[in-house]
Every structure is written in C-alpha cells, then in structure tokens.
Amino acid sequence: MRPGPGVPRLPIAAVCAAVLLCGSVFSALLAARQAPAERFDNQVRADMFAGFAGDAVALDRAMKLCEETLASDPENAQALVWHGSGSIFLGGQAMRGADYARGAPLLARGLSEMDNAVAKAPDRVGVLIPRAATLLEYSKYDPAPDRARGELQESLADYERVLVLQKSYWQTLPVHARGEILSGLAEGWLRAGDSQKAQAYMERLVAETAGSPYALRAQDFLHASVPPKRLDWHCIGCHGAGPSQ
Secondary structure, three states, X not given: OOOOOOOOOOOOOXXXXXXXXXHHHHHHHHHOOOOHHHOHHHHHHHHHHHHHOXXXXXXXXXXXXXXXXXXXXXXXXXXXXXXXXXXXXXXXXXXXXXXXXXXXXXXXXXXXXXXXXXXXXXXXXXXXXXXHHHHHHHOOOOOOHHHHHHHHHHHHHHHHHHXXXXXXXXXXXXXXXXXXXXXHHHHHHHHOOOHHHXXXXXXXXXXXXXXXXXXXXXXHHHHOOOOOOOOOOOOOOOOOOOOOO
16 A cells, blocks of 8 residues: 655646546456446446546536445445546646645545555456556656655556456457557556566567557557657547657
8 A cells, every 4th residue: 555645735737637547548448357237337437538538517427426336335346446536636636726735635535545446356357447547647747756656566566467367358358458458568667667578568569459559659669779768658549649758
C-alpha cells in the first residue's frame, strides 16, 4: 500500500488530462471471461468516459451508480475501482482549480479505493485493468519520486497479472485490447528504467499485432538510431491522436 497523496499543493495542473482515461485502454474488458451479470463496466463505462471527456452530468451519474451499487453490495470490487478512478479525476479537477482542500482528499480517497478493490479481487481482470491504466498515467504527475515509482510499479504488476490471467485466451482478444495492454507495459517498463523488458514488449507488439498502428509505432522505437528514454503513447482509436514520444 502506497502512502496517500498528503501534499497540500501538488504541482500537477495536468492531472486532469493524466486521468482522462481512454476507453481503448479498457477494451480488454470487453473480451474478459465474465458472465453478463458480472460486467459492471458495461453499466458505468460510457458515462465515466463521457465524464472524463468533460460531461459533468454523465460523470455524476456514473459516480452515483458506483455509490448505489456499493451501498447494496459493499464487496463489489468493480464498482469500487471505478469509483476510485472517478475520484482521482475529480481530485485532479479540484487541484487544477486551486481547490487543494477538496482535491487532496479526493486523490487520496481514489487511490485508497483502487487499492481496496484490488485487495478484494486480486485476480479480476475487470478490476486490475482500471487501476493499472489509472496509475500508469497518475504516476507521471505525482511530484514525490518514491511514491510515483511505487504507483508505476503497481500499474506494471497489475498489467503483468492480467497477462497471466488472460494467457489461455490471449490470442482470441481483439488486436485493440492486446495492443493497449502491451503498449502500457512497454511504456511503463521504459519509464521504470528497464529497457530490456520494454524492448521485449515492443517486440511482442510487432509480432502479435502485425500491421496495426501498435506494431508500427513499436517498430519506430525498435529501429530508432537513438531510442527515446521515455514514451508518452496515446491510446489508439478513441481520441484520434497518433503516437507521441
């Protein structure tokens, strides 16, 4: 468990953008082997993403759904992890508006809720992926280096666990889903300073998503005369943005 934010004036004006989580990162959830009744993400995802894109009414609706679900089922780890991600987004908005008294507790609550969700369901793909995606971005803007490293490592551990859980049906997942997870791991390990692991995931992207935009940007990295030491890859397919280094 990482320490909470606990910083009265986090210099992260971009934190809202950092947690504007792209829908395609969660596309692996669409192929997760879950019964329809267990697919809470189907109920909350559209409103949550609309909220991250600026629709405050949709975000409020998504957060209320999470809260109502948790009121009737406190052990619902999926509702808890989504509520945590939403809380981090709201905390980022508050911090960007200089409302530190509101923002810092929201950030701390969101991080704690995501941790608790994973503790409740450590082998649930629909819980691991939201925390992994959130922390991969959030850790870029945490001003405390030790804490940021811990958040990044948690993100990578979640993504690595997802690979294990999805191993038996990995090849049946859409290219989009595999590309986003492998891209997150490649970007994350490069940021963590393990260029060998990053390169291994780049090579998997080339081999396993051949001909896709994921493979092309991985090839660009692998063939660069001086590979970048850090990547800030956008998701492919939801914002219309190309790769960024």
